Amino acid sequence: MSVLVGVLHGPGTAPDIATTTAEVTHSTTVPRCAALEGTKIPASAMTLPTNGGRVVSTAVMTSLVSGETVKYCQVGLAIHPVDASAPDIKTKLALPYGWNRKALMFGGGGYNGTIPDLRQNVPFGPTDKPAPLARRYATFAGDSGHQESPEAVPSLDGSFGVNDEALANFAAGDALKKTRDASVFLIRRAYRANPAAVYFAGGSTGGREALVVAQRWPKAFNGVISAYPAWNNLSEVLGLGYLAHVLSRPNAFPGPVKQTLLYDSVMHTCDDVDGVKDGVISHPAACHFDPHTLRCPRGADTGPSCLSVPQIESVTAMSSPFRWPYRIASGETQYPGFPFLSGADMRTPFLGFGVTAPADPMPVTSGYGMQYWDQWVKYFLTRDPHHNALDIDPRRPGKWLDRISHLSTIQDRNNVDLRPFAQAGGKLLLLHGAADELVSHRSTSDYYRRVRDLSGPDAARTFIRYYLVPGANHANFGTPAFAAGWDSLSALERWVDKGQAPAHPVVTDQNHHRTRPLCVYPDWPMYRTGDPDSASSFVCTR
Known part of the structure; x- marks a missing residue:
């Protein structure tokens, strides 16, 4: 659209984008x-x-x-x-x-x-x-x-x-x-x-x-x-609440060292599923990483080189769908989980797991999502700023189900x-x-x-x-x-x-001076031949 719009709608309505080609008299590009x-x-x-x-x-x-x-x-x-x-x-x-x-x-x-x-x-x-x-x-x-x-x-x-x-x-x-x-x-x-x-x-x-x-x-x-x-938004909040419960269990929280271990292990397993080892997983759906390969001997936490059974359960919960066993008014039934087993960068823990386990009161060092859940419980759900968010179980919300269902019509x-x-x-x-x-x-x-x-x-x-x-x-x-x-x-x-x-758009990695094709979903960029830092070396495939 290359011409000015010169029509304001009548009283009681606000001007949506009109299609008239009329110019507005005395218009200017200098604000008064x-x-x-x-x-x-x-x-x-x-x-x-x-x-x-x-x-x-x-x-x-x-x-x-x-x-x-x-x-x-x-x-x-x-x-x-x-x-x-x-x-x-x-x-x-x-x-x-x-x-x-x-x-x-x-x-x-x-x-x-x-x-x-x-x-x-x-x-x-x-x-x-x-x-x-x-x-x-x-x-x-x-x-x-x-x-x-x-x-x-x-x-x-x-x-x-x-x-x-x-x-x-x-x-x-x-x-x-x-x-x-x-x-x-x-x-x-x-x-x-x-x-x-x-x-x-x-x-x-x-x-x-x-x-x-x-x-x-x-x-x-x-x-x-x-x-x-x-x-x-409501569906994700329920998923975050479930993860807050899982990560708050005894010995279930993988600290930053364990998160780095997981990230490095995922990259080692899946980095080349798109045809090239370059620190980027372009086809996350093809990354089939089993966290049990990191299991500590006898399942107990024995140090930074392995995951305990409770930690494996937490990692698996993070990357798996959370389905709630009840109906909500928005019609949503699940949140699909996060791609932590698909190459997500564990070096940004604030957005993911955080660096400390969820608790009451919720630590500012817990993950962003855990803090988001805590605020939602206190002010959206219960409207009680003193309510312990970990007392609400998204799998079994009890008396809060009607309120959750109502909020879903606003937030989803x-x-x-x-x-x-x-x-x-x-x-x-x-x-x-x-x-x-x-x-x-x-x-x-x-x-x-x-x-x-x-x-x-x-x-x-x-x-x-x-x-x-x-x-x-x-x-x-x-x-x-x-x-x-x-x-x-x-x-x-x-x-x-x-x-x-848009035709054949290209996205740039602004930290490493490399490019990739932006593929229309569900296509993804597969490496063929040539410079792995150049988008021209990749082809969108399905």
Whole structure:
């Protein structure tokens, strides 16, 4: 889409992306920053119920973004809740001078609670390409409707969950549409024009949010980048709770030394299943590693060179599906387990096992997922901040089953009918690292298969591409085997603007100066011949 949109919808509705070619009179690429100060945003500008909003700050800023000096107007605003006891949704916009007439919204992470950096790149974005703001996108993001405590571990404060409106803003994604509508309202005020296109990009919780906007508001965004999405949030929480129980058993926790042993053993067994030993497992489904090969003599823990029977049981539980023996309202029945036996990098323990076993109170040195479970039990499930999370068994939740089932309707964003999004011209790029320690790539593959099955393979190809990135972990955290970088935003722009779907994309390992082909799932890159650091030496195969 290459022309300006000049139509605002009538009262009571917010402007979705229209298809008119009319130009807006007196439009400009220079934001009227001072004119936005104190602007009130009427509730009618948002499609979901609010008490309106207000600009609370404006400032002309100059920042170095992707190595380039960018001048922009930074706008802070607050969107007011219907429930006076709920927090505001706090939002920021960066409105660049020399606007490219497009906008991009960033998603959050974990339990959110802070406003993402508007100068950042998209998830798995390359370091040698400009971030959206440097491309003169108007960028914006919100805190999803609550503010985390300064004392909390970043993105791990679930205390807002005691308020229903705050919970819906975060878990159901209501804050996304409110933030989008209010931001587009201000973009129009600043430039006297609607953006010609609006995109969304997010990873993890932000990846779930990316799928939420495509599912719930198919006309609100022209293109979406969803990376390692925690789309089935309730289902994953149940899986994490089960693992917290398993890892808290006596002598069951494999410490960092044992985790490194496991990682090295998996790599030794499976590194060459894709045709080359290069520290990257490109075909995790073909990795058949048996943890019992590491069993200590007589099954007891006798040192760093082996795993005890309880530790083997923990490792096996981590990498196996967790199926609950009851029904929940979302219809989900399992979480598929993590690829710890498929080459995941044990050198980033915070995202996986952690360095200490789960306990009560939950240590900040336990895995991220264990802490996420602890916050969920305290504030989403029981709404009792003193409740011991290890007292809740996801296999046998007892009196908490009805509450779990209700939460599944809010947290499991599992609508796979993206045909309205496709019919509106929307395009979706879906990415996941094959060595993700925090959100299972198997879960994203499951979602993609459901979308493809419902839409039909041919129809799905017109609006969605899913790439499983070999060796990449969660958000390039720590020292991944493959630090993924791909210019997905340019690919999305070409698809939306020109109808050119991604063709033979290549992903770069930004730590080791090597490349791999990005293969459309379920294809994976097999080494054939030549330089193993070059994508041209690999072929996508099935």
